[in-house]
Amino acid sequence: MQIDQPETILSPESLGNPEEQLKQLASERKSRKKWLLIQPVSNTCMMVDSGSVSMPLNLIMVATLACELFDVVFIDERIGDHIPKDLSEFDVVAVTSRTLNASKAYAIGDAALAQRKTVIFGGVHPTMAHDEAKEHCTSIVYGEIESVWTELATDILLGTMKPVYRAQALKPMTSMTHPNFSLALKSKKAKRYSNRIPILATKGCPVGCNFCTTPTIYGKNYRYREIDLVLDEMRYHQERLGKEKIFLSFMDDNISFRPKYFMELLEEMAKLGVRWNANISMNFLHKPEVAELAGKSGCDLMSIGFESLNPEILKTVHKGSNKLGNYKTVVSNLHKNGVAIQGYFMFGFDNDSEESFQMTYDFIMENQIEFPVFSLVTPFPGTPYFDEMKPRLRHFDWDKYDTYHYMFEPTNISGEKLLENFVKLQQEVYKGRAIMQRMKGKPFNWVWLANFMMNRFTKKLKPEIYL
Numbered sequence: 001m002q003i004d005q006p007e008t009i010l011s012p013e014s015l016g017n018p019e020e021q022l023k024q025l026a027s028e029r030k031s032r033k034k035w036l037l038i039q040p041v042s043n044t045c046m047m048v049d050s051g052s053v054s055m056p057l058n059l060i061m062v063a064t065l066a067c068e069l070f071d072v073v074f075i076d077e078r079i080g081d082h083i084p085k086d087l088s089e090f091d092v093v094a095v096t097s098r099t100l101n102a103s104k105a106y107a108i109g110d111a112a113l114a115q116r117k118t119v120i121f122g123g124v125h126p127t128m129a130h131d132e133a134k135e136h137c138t139s140i141v142y143g144e145i146e147s148v149w150t151e152l153a154t155d156i157l158l159g160t161m162k163p164v165y166r167a168q169a170l171k172p173m174t175s176m177t178h179p180n181f182s183l184a185l186k187s188k189k190a191k192r193y194s195n196r197i198p199i200l201a202t203k204g205c206p207v208g209c210n211f212c213t214t215p216t217i218y219g220k221n222y223r224y225r226e227i228d229l230v231l232d233e234m235r236y237h238q239e240r241l242g243k244e245k246i247f248l249s250f251m252d253d254n255i256s257f258r259p260k261y262f263m264e265l266l267e268e269m270a271k272l273g274v275r276w277n278a279n280i281s282m283n284f285l286h287k288p289e290v291a292e293l294a295g296k297s298g299c300d301l302m303s304i305g306f307e308s309l310n311p312e313i314l315k316t317v318h319k320g321s322n323k324l325g326n327y328k329t330v331v332s333n334l335h336k337n338g339v340a341i342q343g344y345f346m347f348g349f350d351n352d353s354e355e356s357f358q359m360t361y362d363f364i365m366e367n368q369i370e371f372p373v374f375s376l377v378t379p380f381p382g383t384p385y386f387d388e389m390k391p392r393l394r395h396f397d398w399d400k401y402d403t404y405h406y407m408f409e410p411t412n413i414s415g416e417k418l419l420e421n422f423v424k425l426q427q428e429v430y431k432g433r434a435i436m437q438r439m440k441g442k443p444f445n446w447v448w449l450a451n452f453m454m455n456r457f458t459k460k461l462k463p464e465i466y467l
Contacts, residue, residue: 036083
């Protein structure tokens with residue numbers, strides 16, 4: 001869309017200061033431009049966007065930044081919001097995308113471009129596959145928007161958009177704006193959001209697993225907010241909801257990477273009375289004091305990527321934080337302190353065999369893993385693993401890059417046997433008898449409900465679903 005370029009006379013104090021220049025540009029506009037922010041739904045047939053979904057913190061952060069200078073409308077297709085076909089009231093259409101909903105994002109971008117709108121793509125997939133994504137938008141935000149916001153917003157006001165916005169250096173998290181959740185909660189269908197409030201304390205994960213997108217986006221950087229800022233945000237939500245016991249979900253890639261920071265944060269959280277869960281690596285969870293403090297601070301569930309019971313596979317994917325000798329200790333420490341475990345297990349590596357499934361089943365049952373999650377190995381665009389496996393991939397249908405579809409045939413097991421065993425494992429683990437064995441002695445809560453839902457879901461599974 002052609003945007004009129006205002007005749008701008010910069011004040012002396014704004015010269016050389018991009019942020020002041022942006023404020024002055026915005027103040028000179030007679031009316032505020034209007035943004036449409038979109039969280040697309042995925043097209044996968046699996047349970048990705050079903051039931052309650054988490055509030056999209058990254059898009060809420062974009063909305064929080066944008067509403068300082070622009071009028072913003074927030075749409076989340078996952079909860080049933082609808083994208084208007086007529087986009088005439090909007091100047092900018094901004095869409096976030098993962099690989100599994102990339103085709104949906106592209107369709108939205110194409111429709112908006114046809115109506116001569118400025119279209120901005122952000123999120124993991126446009127970052128990792130920007131050469132492909134740029135065909136469907138005006139501009140791509142590479143990685144996080146906070147570090148390019150001043151430049152991007154200035155160009156929107158001036159009508160001088162660049163194809164890609166990529167930060168030379170990432171901003172410290174001290175400058176992270178307090179997210180405004182009201183923008184997402186305005187929807188009439190906001191009740192479909194989970195009651196777990198997303199929160200962020202750190203960004204990045206220097207571990208460097210070769211199948212993970214995080215190292216490409218953030219490099220070896222690991223940044224964290226001051227603990228007081230994280231606690232202030234928790235107190236804000238307590239006041240907003242009028243109760244002390246709120247449920248928080250950390251969106252960090254690896255919140256425990258800096259043990260000193262992590263332990264100090266937990267010590268302070270223990271004083272607040274909140275409940276929380278997080279993704280966490282196992283690099284020091286074998287230490288009893290960590291699990292003890294996690295329990296005291298209100299942790300009710302840890303999501304842990306066990307990935308495999310095969311040491312050769314762990315070595316292949318550069319999962320150095322996972323030491324098989326520590327697996328049982330980690331589980332025991334957490335269970336002793338009332339912390340449930342959502343355990344992630346991947347199948348389809350070249351070193352996998354039929355024995356891999358039996359070993360995984362035995363480990364889950366013997367250690368009473370409360371909520372096992374199974375996935376098929378998926379090489380995502382932009383990762384070292386994708387480059388390595390590209391010649392062997394069965395297709396590039398992004399709708400099926402949801403970690404639940406068969407991507408390539410492993411060396412040591414046929415595709416047919418892989419999928420047969422994959423289905424059998426899920427059905428065995430989520431049989432009624434197996435659920436009762438795994439959950440014996442556990443408090444009756446949402447984890448029980450999740451298990452019963454999985455019981456119904458896995459009964460319907462067939463190998464051909466994963467093709």
